[in-house]
Amino acid sequence: MAAAAEAGALPAEERVGQVVLPGDVLLLPSHPEADGARLWLGPGAALPGRLVCGPGLRSCGAGLLVTKGGLLRHRQPGGAGGGSGGAYWVDSQQKRYVPVKGDHVIGIVTIKAGDIFKVDVGGSEQASLSYLAFEGATKRNRPNVQVGDLIYGQFVVANKDMEPEMVCIDSSGRANGMGVIGHEGLLFKVSLGLIRKLLAPNCEIIQELGQLYPFEIVFGMNGRIWVKAKTIQQTLIVANILEACEHMTAEQRTQAFAKLSER
Amino acid sequence: MGSEPGGCALRRFSCELGPLGRPDGSAAFLQGDTSVLAGLYGPAEVKVSKELYDKATVEVMLKPKVGLPGVFEKNREQLIRKTCEAVILGALHPRTSISIVLQVISDAGALLACCLNAACMGLMDAGLPMKSLFCGVTCALDATGAITLDPTAKQEKEARAVLTFAISSVERQVLMCTTKGTCSVEELQQCIAAAQRASGAIFHFYRDSVRRKYSKT
Numbered sequence: 252m253a254a255a256a257e258a259g260a261l262p263a264e265e266r267v268g269q270v271v272l273p274g275d276v277l278l279l280p281s282h283p284e285a286d287g288a289r290l291w292l293g294p295g296a297a298l299p300g301r302l303v304c305g306p307g308l309r310s311c312g313a314g315l316l317v318t319k320g321g322l323l324r325h326r327q328p329g330g331a332g333g334g335s336g337g338a339y340w341v342d343s344q345q346k347r348y349v350p351v352k353g354d355h356v357i358g359i360v361t362i363k364a365g366d367i368f369k370v371d372v373g374g375s376e377q378a379s380l381s382y383l384a385f386e387g388a389t390k391r392n393r394p395n396v397q398v399g400d401l402i403y404g405q406f407v408v409a410n411k412d413m414e415p416e417m418v419c420i421d422s423s424g425r426a427n428g429m430g431v432i433g434h435e436g437l438l439f440k441v442s443l444g445l446i447r448k449l450l451a452p453n454c455e456i457i458q459e460l461g462q463l464y465p466f467e468i469v470f471g472m473n474g475r476i477w478v479k480a481k482t483i484q485q486t487l488i489v490a491n492i493l494e495a496c497e498h499m500t501a502e503q504r505t506q507a508f509a510k511l512s513e514r
Numbered sequence: 515m516g517s518e519p520g521g522c523a524l525r526r527f528s529c530e531l532g533p534l535g536r537p538d539g540s541a542a543f544l545q546g547d548t549s550v551l552a553g554l555y556g557p558a559e560v561k562v563s564k565e566l567y568d569k570a571t572v573e574v575m576l577k578p579k580v581g582l583p584g585v586f587e588k589n590r591e592q593l594i595r596k597t598c599e600a601v602i603l604g605a606l607h608p609r610t611s612i613s614i615v616l617q618v619i620s621d622a623g624a625l626l627a628c629c630l631n632a633a634c635m636g637l638m639d640a641g642l643p644m645k646s647l648f649c650g651v652t653c654a655l656d657a658t659g660a661i662t663l664d665p666t667a668k669q670e671k672e673a674r675a676v677l678t679f680a681i682s683s684v685e686r687q688v689l690m691c692t693t694k695g696t697c698s699v700e701e702l703q704q705c706i707a708a709a710q711r712a713s714g715a716i717f718h719f720y721r722d723s724v725r726r727k728y729s730k731t
Binding site for chain 1: 559603607638640641642646683720721725727
């Protein structure tokens with residue numbers, strides 16, 4: 252069996268947009284003068300741009316080691332970068348969420364214990380949310396949060412060694428859309444890749460859906476979506492379309508929308 | 515000693531990525547008539563008694579087609595667990611658990627190798643970080659010392675020794691080796707060499723499967 256397509260170590264630029272598997276090594280363009288032990292000073296020395304190693308990649312001796320299967324992506328550095336800056340990452344489809352600092356997520360309150368709430372965000376551990384982390388909350392003026400409520404917040408602490416902590420205010424103390432989500436509506440789960448696709452700028456799916464019915468929608472980076480439309484039937488239709496559009500191509504989607512707008 | 519068949523004489527194999535909706539990752543692997551379904555959950559919550567402070571706890575459950583899991587399944591579970599632990603980057607998810615549930619759909623020889631292949635594809639489908647891929651290859655040595663790769667149940671029963679290897683995709687290193695029966699050291703080396711050659715075809719197949727999965731989106 253011809254193993255010619257078996258990839259050993261290939262330069263990273265050639266593999267952008269292709270499928271990479273765990274164990275593949277991506278070679279980075281190395282400067283012949285760049286030596287780890289030496290520091291080149293002087294006006295003639297080229298300054299290599301900083302390369303960002305994104306999700307799914309780890310740096311190893313020769314270059315980057317792929318740790319997750321998926322499509323390799325690259326983004327050039329903006330502004331005064333050089334040819335050797337930018338970011339590489341692997342776009343993989345995953346269902347399980349791992350907390351990342353700064354992500355906005357939808358959580359479900361499970362325990363109310365004294366000063367903190369424990370929120371289930373779909374990760375390996377429950378996140379903790381202090382009752383003071385809401386807009387306008389003081390020791391006397393506690394927020395009205397019950398067990399089972401939906402919370403939209405962001406992580407301030409999220410690493411592999413510590414319990415994740417989330418808050419419902421931004422750095423200036425304003426809610427900025429975060430906090431308790433209303434009691435009606437529907438919460439459902441989709442894969443993480445679909446959320447990223449829907450949150451990309453100018454996503455057609457949301458624009459087309461918006462022309463069908465008016466609705467409120469909240470996306471959590473942990474794969475959870477909350478939808479509320481005028482009637483229960485419309486809410487269910489929007490939820491079903493969002494769940495299905497992961498597997499539909501663009502033409503199938505336009506057909507589905509056309510069928511729905513006739514009704 | 516004996517001569518081995520030229521090239522790889524593996525049975526036809528096929529795989530389906532993500533057939534199950536509920537687990538975080540799933541894969542169904544079919545080798546000839548042997549078929550195994552793998553479901554992956556992780557990184558998930560772990561009981562305090564089982565948690566490890568510096569890496570993920572890997573658990574494997576192998577469910578036979580009929581009856582309850584017994585000692586044979588426990589033995590296979592440990593072999594698969596050790597192989598997966600060697601490959602998964604558990605240090606990235608300490609105090610979590612990664613559970614692999616393998617269900618035997620049909621057993622027609624080379625079951626452990628099929629379980630290993632299904633587990634590897636499932637780990638990739640779940641998006642768990644790994645340092646390499648691995649595959650399982652079974653060799654059967656008959657009375658004359660001829661090597662048969664990927665034996666059927668009948669060939670396994672008539673063989674003098676049945677060896678299963680887990681081969682890593684990085685430089686074809688041997689991750690795990692288990693033997694049933696007797697063989698000499700030279701025969702063992704020949705079997706390892708044959709298994710390493712055959713693993714190339716399986717890794718090629720993995721790449722094609724993942725390409726097909728990502729070409730749909």
